[in-house]
Amino acid sequence: MIKPNRERIENVLLQLAQFSDTKFPGVTRHFDSEYYIESRNWLITKFRELGLSPFIDQTGNLFVEYGKYANRNVIATGSHTDSVTGGGKFDGTIGVVGGLEIIRCLIEQNIELRHNILLIDFFAEESTEFGLSTVGSRGLVGSLTNEQLDLRNRAGKTLRDTIVIHKSAVNADTSEVDLTRIARFIELHIEQGPVLAFENKKIGVVTGINGLRRLEVIVSGESNHAGTTPLNLRKDAFMAAAEITVNLRKQWRLADTEKLRVTIGKVNVFPNLSNVIPGRVEFSIDLRAESNEILDSWVHKIEESIYEHCIQYDLSGEVILKSRIEPVMFDSDITDVIKQVTDKLNLPSMTMNSGAIHDSSQMSHVAKTGMIFVPSVGGKSHCESEFTDIPDICYGIEVLANTILQLDRLT
Ligand code: HGY
Ligand code: MN
Ligand code: MN
Numbered sequence: 001m002i003k004p005n006r007e008r009i010e011n012v013l014l015q016l017a018q019f020s021d022t023k024f025p026g027v028t029r030h031f032d033s034e035y036y037i038e039s040r041n042w043l044i045t046k047f048r049e050l051g052l053s054p055f056i057d058q059t060g061n062l063f064v065e066y067g068k069y070a071n072r073n074v075i076a077t078g079s080h081t082d083s084v085t086g087g088g089k090f091d092g093t094i095g096v097v098g099g100l101e102i103i104r105c106l107i108e109q110n111i112e113l114r115h116n117i118l119l120i121d122f123f124a125e126e127s128t129e130f131g132l133s134t135v136g137s138r139g140l141v142g143s144l145t146n147e148q149l150d151l152r153n154r155a156g157k158t159l160r161d162t163i164v165i166h167k168s169a170v171n172a173d174t175s176e177v178d179l180t181r182i183a184r185f186i187e188l189h190i191e192q193g194p195v196l197a198f199e200n201k202k203i204g205v206v207t208g209i210n211g212l213r214r215l216e217v218i219v220s221g222e223s224n225h226a227g228t229t230p231l232n233l234r235k236d237a238f239m240a241a242a243e244i245t246v247n248l249r250k251q252w253r254l255a256d257t258e259k260l261r262v263t264i265g266k267v268n269v270f271p272n273l274s275n276v277i278p279g280r281v282e283f284s285i286d287l288r289a290e291s292n293e294i295l296d297s298w299v300h301k302i303e304e305s306i307y308e309h310c311i312q313y314d315l316s317g318e319v320i321l322k323s324r325i326e327p328v329m330f331d332s333d334i335t336d337v338i339k340q341v342t343d344k345l346n347l348p349s350m351t352m353n354s355g356a357i358h359d360s361s362q363m364s365h366v367a368k369t370g371m372i373f374v375p376s377v378g379g380k381s382h383c384e385s386e387f388t389d390i391p392d393i394c395y396g397i398e399v400l401a402n403t404i405l406q407l408d409r410l411t
Contacts, residue, residue: 002105002401004098006394012046012097013393016081017089024086026384031060031082031124031135032153032162037169039081043121044172046100050107055175059139060123060163062170063177066103067116073183075113075404076367077102078120080136080359084128088190088386090393094374095188096121098397105401113408118182122359123163128266129153131214131284131322135163137362140177184334184407185363188372188400190388192356194379202395203342203349204373205335209361210261210353211327213295215285217306218318219244223271223279238269238278240313244306248285251301260298261288261355288355290327325361334370334407341402347395356381372399 019039021028029035040062047054047064054064065074079095099119106113123136130151138144149160167174196204221235245264252262263286270280285302289295303319310317335351342349354371363369374396377387 002102002109002111002398002405004101004105004394004397004401006390008104009097009101009394009397010390012100013089013093016042016093016097026086026386027083027089028085028087029081029083030085030129031127032157032166036082037166040121041171043081043096044170050103052103054172056167056170056172057140057174057176059136059144060166061136061140062121062123062172064103064119065116066106066119067113069114069116072115072181074116074118074181075407076118076120076182076185076363077187077400077404078122078359079187079189080122080125082124082126084126084382086384087382088380088384090190090388091192091381091386092125092189094190094388094393094396098188098393098400101397102401102404111405113405115183115408117404118177123166125359127159130159131216132159133323133357134325134359134362135159137359140179141362141366142179143362143365179366182363182367185360185367185369186334186338186372186400186403186407187358187360187363187369188374188396189358190381190386191373191376192381192386193376195352196350196373196375197377197379199350200348201350202347202375202392203399204352205338205342205349206330206354206371206373207335207351208290208327208329208353209358209371210288210290210355211292211295212323212325212357213287213299213321214323215287215299215302216320216322217241217244217283217285218320219281219306219310219315220317221279221313221315222277224277226275226277229277234277235279235313235315236277237281237315240309240315241267241281241283244309247305247309248302251305259289259294262286262298284322290353292327325357328361328364328369330364330370331368333410334368334403337406337410338370338372338399338403341399341406345395345398345402347399370403372396372403
């Protein structure tokens with residue numbers, strides 16, 4: 001059995017959290033920022049100190065492989081180290097730092113495995129500015145399209161250029177991973193929700209991840225003078241967008257609310273001046289559910305509602321599907337091992353579905369995949385108060401380490 005070193009884990013996590021844009025509260029390490037470049041160069045130094053040879057692939061994923069069997073299948077683990085604006089210290093990072101700690105333990109304890117370990121720090125898991133998450137893992141599994149690479153951020157830079165700029169600043173050689181060698185992938189992550197804490201459990205054995213649809217909606221009307229234009233002559237895009245939003249909430253309340261999550265998290269009003277009627281509104285709609293059927297029927301419902309409102313108020317509407325992620329179910333041979341290891345360590349656990357998207361959503365298309373969750377205090381996530389107790393993170397790393405040891409013996 002592997003027993004990770006708590007002090008070392010805490011130190012690495014807290015040092016990594018220092019790479020942050022201090023203009024914002026909590027941790028802000030956008031994938032297109034200098035902080036992300038610096039943090040990855042720091043991580044690369046940590047890998048090299050262990051005698052390892054990190055490399056980066058064409059999509060900006062950072063890899064390090066440990067072991068002596070370069071031709072055999074690998075057991076892969078990892079997560080991401082970019083963050084949202086004003087996020088916490090542990091979203092994604094515990095999966096990467098956990099992998100690093102496990103490699104250290106294997107070296108220290110001279111444990112010989114039958115498979116190499118491939119640790120992956122996926123590029124741009126959050127990347128919400130492009131309306132697209134899990135960029136790196138999409139690239140790795142081959143589902144990142146040219147259209148997606150051509151998406152532009154607010155500064156007008158394409159995703160493609162952002163990757164090139166990042167890669168040229170990161171101190172690692174470029175190389176590609178032979179995907180067929182990744183037999184299994186296991187990701188450790190914070191739960192990002194309230195369930196484990198509420199149920200008093202230390203480990204979530206994740207059975208699958210909900211799917212996602214992300215829409216960009218554009219409602220166009222006409223800007224005009226706020227003081228002179230009477231109600232019947234206005235083409236106010238914002239008032240229509242607000243009505244569409246309220247209507248969506250009503251429809252959601254009437255439906256099975258447990259099965260669906262709806263978020264309008266980004267709104268841009270033009271020209272955004274108090275004395276001008278808004279001529280254009282752009283907003284995002286983020287939908288999550290456990291089945292494609294539910295997601296697709298809501299996309300359809302939303303499109304209908306938007307077009308009906310636009311006709312009613314003599315506006316034009318456009319709905320663009322920016323991101324589509326399939327719901328996935330994990331392989332029981334991995335979840336079974338996670339459960340056995342958790343029981344052996346006497347850690348209270350439960351099976352659960354993930355409401356948040358992860359790189360595992362993509363990896364499950366190419367490898368047998370599983371996830372381990374640890375509790376989020378107060379169920380808070382993607383905000384400054386996101387937190388997990390260090391001993392709970394260590395339990396998660398211990399479960400990950402010993403799951404890898406078990407899987408190593410299986411084939
Ligand atoms: O948005 C998500 O679900 C992920 O945490 N990035
Ligand atoms: Mn996140
Ligand atoms: Mn994450």
